[in-house]
Amino acid sequence: MLGEQRIATMTRHPNPSLPNPSLRRLIQAEPFAVRQALQDLLNHFPLNALDPDQRGTVEVVLAEVFNNIVEHAYADDPGEIEVEITQIGQHLHCMLRDWGRPMPEAKLPTGGLPQFTDGLDAPEGGFGWYLIRAMASDLKYQRDAEQNLLTFQLEIDASSH
Amino acid sequence: MELKAELSGDVLVISPLHDRIDAAGAIQFKDRMREITQTMTARVVLDLSRVNFLDSSGLGAVVAAMKALAPDRKLELSGLTPTVQKVFRLTRMDTIFTIHDSLPAGMRHAG
Incomplete structure (x- = not known):
């Protein structure tokens, strides 16, 4: 009985085609909604x-991309x-899609x-993509069918858990 | 964005009570800093010990607050939490601020 129940729980999988369940959200592109979405994402x-x-690293990268x-x-x-x-495995695969303007020169x-x-001449901005590139890997951008699609990976140390 | 200000001798200690300085709060942070630093002290210490998260907008706001005080007055930082420290270090903004591990004993709030 117990064995059957365990199997039933294990097969209840939100997306069987992927190795692990994905965390997926649709959020409003607005600063306060972004703040709330980050807190929600980090809790799941x-x-x-x-x-x-x-x-902390994941939150900074996601925040910069959202912003x-x-x-x-x-x-x-x-x-x-x-x-x-x-x-x-040891990576978080992240995909972000929006329906706004393309990146300049589609790059x-x-x-x-x-x-x-x-x-005195320290910059007050322009750190965003620098931080993203410093922390994320395998960044890819694609403009297709009026959509911006950005994918990247974040290395995590799954063995510490 | 609530900022608490306390005068400790000739040092103005400013403590954000919110746990993040992000894109949603950066402008308000800059405005509040401008108001609070009307109190004329040579040194201003920003106590970031309650701030767990800072994005590039928040970082820009801290740099802007420092530049608004320069060249006559100095903005020092204190109590950077790990994620905030990482953002300062990666962007090399840690090289333009005097950063204290924690507030000097005399400047700690009583409660």
Whole structure:
């Protein structure tokens, strides 16, 4: 009996074609909705299983990507952002989709660190893509059928749990 | 964005009571910092010990607050939590601030 129940639980899988259940949300591209969405995402698997350091990294990268969509893709008309996160082994595979304006020249920003010599000429912005590139890997951008599709991976240390 | 300000000798200690400085709160943070730092002290210490999360907008707001005080007055930082520290380190913004591990004993709030 117990064995049967366990099998029944294990086969109740939201997306059998993927190795692990994905975390998927559709969020409003607006700063306060982004803040709320980040808190919601971090409270759900697989993000709630990460150690605090990794959660911090994931939150920064997701926040920067969301903020970029809010500020640029949807600069004129607000819209929605679809996010899907799947853990495969030691990596989180992230996919974000929006229906806003394309990236300039349909390319990802290079994300160099703004130059400065001291505090007086320190940049007050332009850190976003730099942080994304510093923390994420395998960044890919595709513009297709009026959609922006961004995918990337975040390395996690699953063995620590 | 609630900021608590306390005068400790000739140092103004400002503590955000919210746990994040993000894109949704960055402008309000800058505005509140401008109001609070009307109190003229040479040193201003921003106590970030309650702030668990800071994105690039929040970082830009902290840099803007520092530049608004310069060159006559200085903005120092204190109590960076791990994620906040990481953002400062990766962007090398940790090189333009004096950063204290925690508030010096005399500046700690009583309660």
